[in-house]
Amino acid sequence: MIRVLDHGPIRQFRMARNLWGKGVYWTAAYLVDGLLIDTGCAYTAGELTEALKHQTVRQIVNTHSHEDHIGANGVLARERGIPILAHPLALPVLAAPRSSLALRWYQRALWGRPEPSLGRPIPDEIATPNHVFQVIPTPGHSPDHMALFEPQKGWLFSGDIFVGGRDRTLRSDYRIGQIIDSLKRLLILGPKLLFTASGSIRSNPEADLAEKIRYLEETGGRVRELAQAGMNIKDIRNRLFGREMAMRYYTGGHFSGLNLVRSFLADPPTP
Numbered sequence: 001m002i003r004v005l006d007h008g009p010i011r012q013f014r015m016a017r018n019l020w021g022k023g024v025y026w027t028a029a030y031l032v033d034g035l036l037i038d039t040g041c042a043y044t045a046g047e048l049t050e051a052l053k054h055q056t057v058r059q060i061v062n063t064h065s066h067e068d069h070i071g072a073n074g075v076l077a078r079e080r081g082i083p084i085l086a087h088p089l090a091l092p093v094l095a096a097p098r099s100s101l102a103l104r105w106y107q108r109a110l111w112g113r114p115e116p117s118l119g120r121p122i123p124d125e126i127a128t129p130n131h132v133f134q135v136i137p138t139p140g141h142s143p144d145h146m147a148l149f150e151p152q153k154g155w156l157f158s159g160d161i162f163v164g165g166r167d168r169t170l171r172s173d174y175r176i177g178q179i180i181d182s183l184k185r186l187l188i189l190g191p192k193l194l195f196t197a198s199g200s201i202r203s204n205p206e207a208d209l210a211e212k213i214r215y216l217e218e219t220g221g222r223v224r225e226l227a228q229a230g231m232n233i234k235d236i237r238n239r240l241f242g243r244e245m246a247m248r249y250y251t252g253g254h255f256s257g258l259n260l261v262r263s264f265l266a267d268p269p270t271p
């Protein structure tokens with residue numbers, strides 16, 4: 001299912017697989033001045049293509065190569081010849097998503113397997129008729145993650161590097177130190193309006209980013225203190241995050257509190 005909402009000149013497409021009449025796990029794409037930022041998952045590729053039918057789309061940027069951001073790349077490139085721009089590390093994944101993305105069952109159930117597409121390496125800036133977007137490398141969620149920032153308007157498209165909330169779990173391949181560094185990189189831009197890939201739109205992004213950085217740094221500090229005092233990672237998790245959330249079980253351990261503790265210890269942020 002798809003929901004289309006306009007925020008001034010920015011059109012948001014919120015998309016989710018329709019399971020038993022309910023949208024499950026929403027992701028968002030944005031269209032601004034002919035630039036399409038992300039393309040949702042494979043299950044919603046047809047709906048997004050239909051919603052874009054009468055829209056001018058000159059180029060596509062994938063914030064990263066996860067399966068819920070590249071799902072309509074193939075059909076939009078094939079049917080409309082729209083060029084796709086992504087981080088160089090993302091390009092092999094776009095070209096062969098079925099072999100590159102080792103999707104777990106929950107990922108196949110929620111988002112499906114994307115069609116292959118050919119992308120080009122993204123430049124440092126993307127020009128549209130009325131705007132120039134800076135491309136901000138923001139690794140941590142994935143090595144190929146990028147955010148887009150329009151400095152005149154203060155618009156920040158954060159992909160999945162900032163989706164809000166207080167993390168109590170982490171995916172096993174995320175790097176928490178890099179995530180904190182990337183959030184700091186976004187904060188110093190001084191954004192005025194933040195568009196997340198989960199669909200929430202933040203009108204006070206500097207406060208939201210600062211709060212997230214504070215929470216993660218404080219939590220990381222406590223994890224390291226407890227580890228230095230000799231506590232094992234399971235007890236640290238229990239002390240700071242409580243028992244594992246349901247997400248640990250339905251993702252087969254891909255997301256867990258233990259992963260978050262491990263990442264704080266293995267990958268501290270840059271001092």
Ligand SMILES: [Zn+2]
Pocket residue numbers: 064066141160
């Ligand atoms: Zn992602």
